[in-house]
Amino acid sequence: MQTVLTAKLKLNTTPEQFKALRTTQLAYRDSLNYVSQYAFAHGKMSNAVRLQDATYEEIRLRFHLPSQMACSVPRQVGASYKTLWTKVKNNAVHRKEGKTKKRYKGLDKAPKFISPTLTYQYKKDYTFKKEQQVSILTLEGRVIVPYTGYNKHVALIQRGAEIGASKLWYDKPKKQFYLLVSLEIETADPTPETHKQVAGVDVGMRYLAVTATMQGDCTFHSGKQIVPKANHSARLRKRLQKKGTRSATRRLVAISGRERRLKQNTNHVVSKRIVQQHPQSLIGLEHLTDIRERTKRRKGKNAKQRKANRTFSKWSFAELHSMIAYKALLHRSMAIKVDANSTSQACPKCGHTCKENRPNKGLLFVCQNCQYTLHADLVGARNIAMRTLLIRQDWRGTGLLSVRAFCVG
Structure with a gap:
C-alpha cells in the first residue's frame, strides 16, 4: 500500500x-x-x-x-x-x-x-x-x-x-x-487480522480530540491553552485589516501565518499522540463532509450569525483527520470514516437518541431513557468506536471495507 x-x-x-x-x-x-x-x-x-x-x-x-x-x-x-x-x-x-x-x-x-x-x-x-x-x-x-x-x-x-x-x-x-x-x-496492506483493535476519535472545540476504545480506555486532548491563542491571533488580524494603514499592513505581513502554524503544530502533536496510543488499530473518524451545510445556524445577516459561523470554523478538523490518517499508516494502523450523525446524542448503552440527552448542549450527557450519565465528548468517541467495530466485523466477514479509508495525497 x-x-x-x-x-x-x-x-x-x-x-x-x-x-x-x-x-x-x-x-x-x-x-x-x-x-x-x-x-x-x-x-x-x-x-x-x-x-x-x-x-x-x-x-x-x-x-x-x-x-x-x-x-x-x-x-x-x-x-x-x-x-x-x-x-x-x-x-x-x-x-x-x-x-x-x-x-x-x-x-x-x-x-x-x-x-x-x-x-x-x-x-x-x-x-x-x-x-x-x-x-x-x-x-x-x-x-x-x-x-x-x-x-x-x-x-x-x-x-x-x-x-x-x-x-x-x-x-x-x-x-x-x-x-x-x-x-x-x-506500507503493509491492512487486513482484519493485523488490525484487531478499534478506537473512536471525536473532535470538538473544548477538547480537540477525545479517543475511546472498546476496552473502556479513553484519552482527552484539551485545546484549553491553544484555542484562546488562535482566537487572539484571529482578532488581532481582524483589527489590523480593518485599520488598513501602511504600518498595519507591515504588521500583518510580520505575523502572517502565525495562527495557521499554531494550529498545524497542535494538530501534528495531537495526531501523533493518538496513533502512538493505538498501534495496529482501526481508527474511526467522523465523516465531516458538508458539516456546515448539515448543521443548523442562525438566520439573517447580523453579528450573531457571523459569530455562529466563526464558531464552526475555528479549527481545522479536516487537517487533523488527514494527519491522523497518514500517520496511522506509518504506525501499521488505518483510519476510516464513519457516519457522524447523532454521535453525541445517542446513548451508547440503550441506543436512545434525542437532543434532550444533552441538556443545554453542555458537557454532560444524560440519557432520557435509561439515565446513563457520562461526559458528552466521551459518549461521542464511544459511539464512533462502536460504529468502527461494526465496520471491522463486516470487513472480516466479507473481506471488504463498507466505508472508504482515508487516502492521503
Missing part, C-alpha cells in the same frame, strides 16, 4: 540563485493568471488538453517559461476550474434540496492566482544530486542548491523512496525558499 508524505526542504541559496528562483516564480504566477483569464473568456474551460493547445505558444513567448513548466500551467489551471465546477454543481444540488439558500460565486469571475508557488516535475524540472544538493530549473537555466530538512525525510530521499512532483514555496516574511517534495513509501 502506497503512503504519500511531503518533505519540506530548506534551500540554502546564494543571492544570484535567490534572484533566479524568485523571477521564475513570478513568471509562473503571471502565466497562471493569463491562462485563467483565457479559460474564463472561453466558457470557463476546465479541459487541460484544450487549454494547453490554445495557450502553450503564448506562454513560451510572453513569459519565457521552459517547455515542461509551460505544460504544467494549463494542467494546474484546468484542475482549479474543475474544482470550482464541482463546487458549483454541489451548491446547485444543496439549493434544490433546501440545505442552503446561498449561491456559490466562485466562477462569477476568473480565479486569480496570488501565491507564486511553482510546481516542478521530478527528473524534468528538478533532480537530486549527491551531498544533499538539488538541481532546479529556472528561466536562466539550472541551478544546483544545497538543502537541509527533517533527517527521516532526507534519508527517504537518499535511500530510494519514490519521488513525485514538488512545489517551490517562498516564505515572504523570512525571505526563504523551501522545496515541498512529494514522497511515496510502501
Whole structure:
C-alpha cells in the first residue's frame, strides 16, 4: 500500500540563485493568471488538453517559461476550474434540496492566482544530486542548491523512496525558499487480522480530540491553552485589516501565518499522540463532509450569525483527520470514516437518541431513557468506536471495507 508524505526542504541559496528562483516564480504566477483569464473568456474551460493547445505558444513567448513548466500551467489551471465546477454543481444540488439558500460565486469571475508557488516535475524540472544538493530549473537555466530538512525525510530521499512532483514555496516574511517534495513509501496492506483493535476519535472545540476504545480506555486532548491563542491571533488580524494603514499592513505581513502554524503544530502533536496510543488499530473518524451545510445556524445577516459561523470554523478538523490518517499508516494502523450523525446524542448503552440527552448542549450527557450519565465528548468517541467495530466485523466477514479509508495525497 502506497503512503504519500511531503518533505519540506530548506534551500540554502546564494543571492544570484535567490534572484533566479524568485523571477521564475513570478513568471509562473503571471502565466497562471493569463491562462485563467483565457479559460474564463472561453466558457470557463476546465479541459487541460484544450487549454494547453490554445495557450502553450503564448506562454513560451510572453513569459519565457521552459517547455515542461509551460505544460504544467494549463494542467494546474484546468484542475482549479474543475474544482470550482464541482463546487458549483454541489451548491446547485444543496439549493434544490433546501440545505442552503446561498449561491456559490466562485466562477462569477476568473480565479486569480496570488501565491507564486511553482510546481516542478521530478527528473524534468528538478533532480537530486549527491551531498544533499538539488538541481532546479529556472528561466536562466539550472541551478544546483544545497538543502537541509527533517533527517527521516532526507534519508527517504537518499535511500530510494519514490519521488513525485514538488512545489517551490517562498516564505515572504523570512525571505526563504523551501522545496515541498512529494514522497511515496510502501506500507503493509491492512487486513482484519493485523488490525484487531478499534478506537473512536471525536473532535470538538473544548477538547480537540477525545479517543475511546472498546476496552473502556479513553484519552482527552484539551485545546484549553491553544484555542484562546488562535482566537487572539484571529482578532488581532481582524483589527489590523480593518485599520488598513501602511504600518498595519507591515504588521500583518510580520505575523502572517502565525495562527495557521499554531494550529498545524497542535494538530501534528495531537495526531501523533493518538496513533502512538493505538498501534495496529482501526481508527474511526467522523465523516465531516458538508458539516456546515448539515448543521443548523442562525438566520439573517447580523453579528450573531457571523459569530455562529466563526464558531464552526475555528479549527481545522479536516487537517487533523488527514494527519491522523497518514500517520496511522506509518504506525501499521488505518483510519476510516464513519457516519457522524447523532454521535453525541445517542446513548451508547440503550441506543436512545434525542437532543434532550444533552441538556443545554453542555458537557454532560444524560440519557432520557435509561439515565446513563457520562461526559458528552466521551459518549461521542464511544459511539464512533462502536460504529468502527461494526465496520471491522463486516470487513472480516466479507473481506471488504463498507466505508472508504482515508487516502492521503
